[in-house]
Amino acid sequence: MSIMKKMGVLGPLGTHSEAAAQYLSRLLPERPELLVYPDIFAVIQSVEDGEVDSCLVPVENSLEGAINITLDTLARSADLFVASELIWPVHNQLMARPGTQKICRIYSHPQPISQCRGYLQQHYPQAELIKVASTARAAEIVAQEPRGMGAAAICTERGGELNGLVTVAKEIQDNMANATRFFELCRVTAAPHKPVGPAEKMLVICEIDGQKAGALYDVLKEFADRGVNMTRIESRPARTELGAYIFFFDLEVADNEAALREAVAAVARKSKWLKDLGSFPVVRANP
Ligand SMILES: O=C(O)C(=O)Cc1ccccc1
The missing domain is CATH 3.40.190.10 (Periplasmic binding protein-like II)
Known part of the structure; x- marks a missing residue:
């Protein structure tokens, strides 16, 4: 008998996150049991601690932008990768x-x-x-x-x-195209489940020397020179000193595996540190 997989989400029951997780879980090879946590930090922590096998957390909303707690927690975590992205329509x-x-x-x-x-x-x-x-x-x-x-x-x-x-x-959001991107996060040390589709995107996080003129330009050039399409860039304070920033890059995965790998290696050489959070499929929900 196999033990049922567990997925952590923001609770209590009835959140947007829970609805999104119910949807995604039906597409997974093994449907996980959902466990709820009181805040997003606790959700991600539950994966790191091994209490659950994965979690689903919001990262960005089409009207409001980044969900900083998710980005900051991902930047600090050594142990997680993105197994999939879910684009979820939000009805308030x-x-x-x-x-x-x-x-x-x-x-x-x-x-x-x-x-x-x-x-x-x-x-x-x-x-x-x-x-x-x-x-x-x-x-x-x-x-x-x-x-x-x-x-x-x-x-x-x-x-x-x-x-x-x-x-x-009903439906009181300012724009009916209101959607949120969620990441399914898993531990690198756990056996990964079969991906829900072909890899479409890659997430890379790095810290760039904010004191050096043109440092960000130098990094972006590595992607541009190799024809790697960047679909999102986000920055957050590094929390070490004023003026130190961490960058989050979403990169398109196409028939460009070698170019993508080379670009990321080149960016790693220009960064204080770089983390590859993996390549993952994107699920566009149509509930
Ligand atoms: O509070 C919720 O219901 C959540 O799941 C967080 C959230 C809020 C708004 C959009 C997506 C997720």
């Missing part, structure tokens, strides 16, 4: 306890609060916006608040329903 609902009259406090994860900024300014300009660890946690808090306090959550329909909330307004 405004939900409250039945009978809620005047909404004056709105809870959610920081990303949906930003994704719905236009709607909130138009309909609830006076409401206090309260950022919590996840959308499902927001629904839980609203369910526990005394009646008549005017609390609402921006959450998934399932997150609200699991907590007895009803929909006040």
Whole structure:
């Protein structure tokens, strides 16, 4: 009998992350059991600690940009690779306890609060916006608040329903093309599962000497000279000193394996350190 694989996600039940993980898990060779954690740092830690075999964490949203906690944790981790990327459409609902009259406090994860900024300014300009660890946690808090306090959550329909909330307004994100990229992360030391498709992208993280003129240009030139297409660049403070930065490069994997390998090796020589987080397939969800 094989032991069931485990996948960590941001909880409690009913988050966008859980919905995305349910979708991805159906495509995997072995469907994992989902385990929920209270914040993204704890989710990634659970893979590093071997409590779970993998995790699914958000990395970037089409309206709001990078999810810094994921990038910072990936930069510091020595032990993880990206097994797949999932592009997940995000639908935000405004939900409250039945009978809620005047909404004056709105809870959610920081990303949906930003994704719905236009709607909130138009309909609830006076409401206090309260950022919590996840959308499902927001629904839980609203369910526990005394009646008549005017609390609402921006959450998934399932997150609200699991907590007895009803929909006040549907699809309140400012742009209907709102999507989030998630990474499925696994431990390098664990046996990898069969990839869900051919490799499309590669993630490389490195620290470049911020004091040297043209240092970033020199690195980008290594990709450009070899015709390697960079699909994303992101930077985060290295957290060592002011002005030191870590760069995240998404590179396209095509029929360019040798060129890609050479470019990454050349960039490694120009970096303080470089980590190859692997080449991975991209799943575009159509739930
Ligand atoms: O809070 C959630 O539901 C999450 O899973 C985090 C999140 C928030 C917004 C977009 C994608 C993931």
